[in-house]
Amino acid sequence: MEAxxxxxxxxxxxxxxxxAYRQEFLDSGDSMDGTGALRRLADPVEWLAATEQCRSGENVPSGWVQATQFLCVRETDGRVVGMIQVRHRFSPFLKEYGxxxxxxxxxxERRKGYAAWMLNAVKPFCRSIGLSAILVTCLAGNEASRRTILKNGGVYDTTVHEPVENEDIERYWISLEE
Ligand SMILES: CC(C)(COP(=O)(O)OP(=O)(O)OC[C@H]1O[C@@H](n2cnc3c(N)ncnc32)[C@H](O)[C@@H]1OP(=O)(O)O)[C@@H](O)C(=O)NCCC(=O)NCCS
Structure with missing residues (x-):
């Protein structure tokens, strides 16, 4: 990876x-994974406030858990090329599927190694909040995400069926032990 x-x-x-990040996903019709409520919140100021609320862990919306949102910024031009969100603990949904x-x-900005870089780069933060292993999941058939997980030491656990969206989800654990 160059940049x-x-x-x-x-x-x-x-x-x-x-x-601009949000608009690009709306235009492409892709899933805005790891962006919190970005699809719903068109105003970035509202999104920043919601993000900060989740990070603080106070007054987190019902069904959500404390979570820290990161932007992945390219140094050369300041462009936000990716987003990654760490959930500090599990809800029943996250434990099974998310x-x-x-x-x-x-x-x-895809196929430049950015996703693999982000997942690796977020590991120290995950350790700092006390996680010794992280569960990372992807839709069965999401080859790009599966390979991103495998490149980061993901060990296959199980495939589960999520009934609401009627989707099969692959679950992988990544150890954070050094
Ligand atoms: C999944 C996603 C984050 C990958 O981002 P990316 O920056 O293009 O991924 P990388 O360049 O770091 O590539 C990681 C691995 O996936 C492979 N890969 C990337 N895109 C691929 C594709 N479309 N098909 C097959 N493999 C792909 C890469 O070759 C690389 O594997 P390798 O080193 O073994 O060759 C991106 O496609 C995305 O945002 N998708 C929509 C949201 C999503 O699915 N998020 C994951 C939710 S679990």
């Missing part, structure tokens, strides 16, 4: 990039 990237917490300075981590890479 230098960094994970950063989202702030107001990223407003335009967040809107896992600890969600992520996505902007459609125009």
């Amino acid at each position: 230098a990237l960094r994970l950063t917490l989202p702030t107001a300075e990223h407003r335009e990039e967040i809107s 896992g600890h981590i969600g992520y996505s890479v902007r459609p125009s």
Whole structure:
């Protein structure tokens, strides 16, 4: 991978990039994984507030858990090329289907190794909140995500059926032991 990237917490300075990220996913029709409520919240200021609320763990919306949202920013041009979210603990849904981590890479920036980089780069943060292993899941058939997980040491656990969306989900564990 050529370009230098960094994970950063989202702030107001990223407003335009967040809107552009969202629009690109709306245009492509892709799933905005690892972005919290970005699909629902068109106003980046509202999204920043919701994100901060989830990070603090206070007044987290019902059914959600404390979660930290990161942006993946390319150093050369400041572009937000990806997003990754760490859920600090499990809800019943996350334990079975959603896992600890969600992520996505902007459609125009795919196949450059960015997803694999993000998943690796978020590991120290996961350790810092006390996780010794992370559950990462993907839809059966999402080859890009499956390979991203495998590149990061994912060990296959099970495939489960999620009845609401009627989807098969593969579950992988990544050890954080050093
Ligand atoms: C999944 C996703 C994050 C991958 O992002 P990316 O930056 O293109 O992935 P990378 O470039 O880091 O590639 C990681 C691995 O996947 C492979 N890969 C990437 N896109 C692929 C594709 N379309 N088909 C098959 N393999 C693919 C890469 O070759 C690489 O594997 P390799 O090193 O063994 O060759 C991106 O496709 C995405 O945002 N999809 C929509 C949201 C989503 O599915 N998120 C995951 C939810 S579990």
